[in-house]
Each structure stands twice: as structure tokens, then as C-alpha cells.
Amino acid sequence: MKRKLLLVDDDIYLRDSISSYLKSEGFFVESCQDANTALLSIKKNKPDLIIADIMMPKLDGYTFISKLKEDEKLCGIPVIFLTAKGMTNDRIKAYDLGCNAYITKPFDPKELLSIICSLFTHISLLQKYTAKKNKKKNNSQLSVISFTNRETTILQLVVKGLRNKDIAACLNISIKNVEKYVSRLLNKTSTKNRTELARFILSQKIAINEGE
Template sequence: MRIIKKLLIVDDDNYLRKLLSSYLLAEGFFIHSVDSVHSALVLIKQDRPDLIITDIMMKRLDGYDFIKLLKLDVLLLDIPVIFLTAKGMTHDRIKGYNLGCHAYLTKPFNPKELLAIVKNIFNHIDLLQINSLNNINKQYIHAQIFKFLTYREKTILHLVIKGYMNKEIAVNLNISLRNVEKYVSRLLNKTKTRNRTELVKLVLDF
């Protein structure tokens, strides 16, 4: 089941806000919209959005002030922000990106471009989360495998990783070649690998 993403639109242009809300709602998003930064901050405390689309030029607190306040709150600083504004000068864009916005789109704009930006941001976040989970899983598997290795097995594994052949390991550790072969065989069994190459790859991938 697809989780519906929540978007917050902040703009003091009521007409634009309603049009944009209707468009994004039709694209499958849940929409909140407000006309000021103050109202946005109150709403965010009650219902945290997945992404914010905000104008810059607004009364009292502007869009720049808004993103600064978000970045000061550890619970809100990771919310993606898109600036949607008539301020199109290069220095305005640079300021927006330096403050941490994910995208900067100038008015007038094409709603399809905004939609593409929103989807791209969510796709990027999803990939980061998947990679993070994969890393956690790998670390867990790694820990589960290697906590069952004996000190001698870990020593031999270290030498295998360094590229030592069985005869070289035997000489280095002053043990018989037959014993080295037994230890290497145990390592392959415990790590569910088929050969030395797979064993080394398994370890180096973590």
C-alpha cells in the first residue's frame, strides 16, 4: 500500500495557493496550505509534512526566515523545502540553496515541472532510506557471522584477505598446511561462501 505524502504549501497568494493545492491533490498528495510562515509553524507542530513548498516574499517572516527556523529545530531540519517565488536573480537562488532548500523554482512556473521536482526529491529520499537499511542489514549479518569465529580463524582470515596462500599462512603461523586447509574450510562453511574469492569479497564489502 502506497503511503500518501503530505505537502505543505505556504504562500500569501490565495488564488495560486488554491490552484496549486488542487493540482497536487489530484496527483495523489495530501495537502495543507497556509498564507503565512507563522501559520505554517503552528501547523507543522501539529502535523509534520513530508515536504514544504513555500514562497519567499511574504509579510513579517519571509521564506528565508522560514527555512532558517526549520534548520534550528532538530525535529524539522530534514524536511525538504522547495522555494516557489518571483525572486529569480542568481543571488536569490544562491541564498536559497545556501540556506538548505532542495529546489528553487521561479514564477511563473509549469506545474508539471514542480511535480517532477517533488517526485524526484521523494525518490531520492527513498533511495537513501533503502541504502541505509541495506547497510544496517549488512552490518548485522557481518556481526552475526564473525562473532562465531575463533581467534585462530580470525587470524587466518586476516591473512587470506591480505592475499596469503595456504602454504604462506602455514609458515607465517608455524602450523601445518593440513591445519590451514581445515581452518580455511571452516571459514568457508561459517560464512556460506564457496571459495577464497567469495570469502574476501564478503569481508571487504562491509
């Protein structure tokens, strides 16, 4: 899937040239001539990254990024400032407000492309790390489910594929009692039926810890 970029600049010539270049590099690019229009567009169609000028009519780039960072649904969108403002104080202010990169005009389009690709690579690595960490955390939580001795025995028989009446005969207890234990096991593992329970135990490789 193509990454979606939003270009915000009041210079139509610059918008068209940058858009054409980035489209040729495989990106989907939308453009807006001012920050107010951009904010409306973003709320309807969220981009993966924003490239914005600072000196724009009605709403400047500093106010624009401040509004983005105030919105919890939009604050994570990376922002690259592309501007003629090249003073150190301008850069510091931009970074303090949360921009991810700052390029001064005139610029080399290849540098802009390199920064965009670098940001997306960083985002992808972070997402993979977070997903892996969450999966490990969830598996760790799932692997410490405590069962009573009787539950453990019945669970082992369920996993082997025995029916309730077979388990009852094997343990010399009533089918009704087996049903109660199976129901309790379903609740403990948040599964819906015996088949799902067996698959869940096997797929998660849960350690069956015996309790009282």
C-alpha cells in the first residue's frame, strides 16, 4: 500500500513540483494551499506524513503543528517543515513544537525523499518492536493460569479429545460434574467450547499449574 503524504504550501509551483517528484517515487500525495484547509482535510483523510511550510497566510506552520499536537488522534503524524526560515531560533522553535525534520529552501528533493523514507523506516521498526513486546507480554500473562488438581486432569482429557461421558466414566464421576468443570475451564481461558479450549491450550503452550 502506498504511503499517503500531505503537502501544505501556498506556493502552487512548489506544491506541483514536489507532488510530481514524490508521486514518481511511489507515494500518494495530496496538497493544500493553506493550513486551515489542511486541518479540515486531515480530519477527513488522515495522512501518514505531513510536509508543511511555516510562512503561510491565515495560519502559520507553528500554529498548524501546535493544533495537530493538541489532537490525540492527529498528534502522532510525523511533520517535516520545508521553509525559507533558516535561523537557528526558527529550527529550535519548530523542534520544540514537535516537528520531526526541518529543511530550508532552496533544497534538494533527494534530501526530502531520504528524510521521508528514514522516518517511515523508523516508524515501521517501532511498530514491529511494540507489537512483539505486546505479544510477549500477552503470552506471559496467558501462560500463568492456575487450575485445581481435578481441573488439570479433566483439561488433559479434553485436550486428548475425550467426550464428557468418557471423562465421567474414566474418573468415576457424573457427567453433570464433568460439565461443571468444563464450564469452569472455558471461563478461565475465555474460550467458547471444548474444541476452542483444546486449541487454545495447545497453541499458547500454557503451563498447567496445579492449585488447591
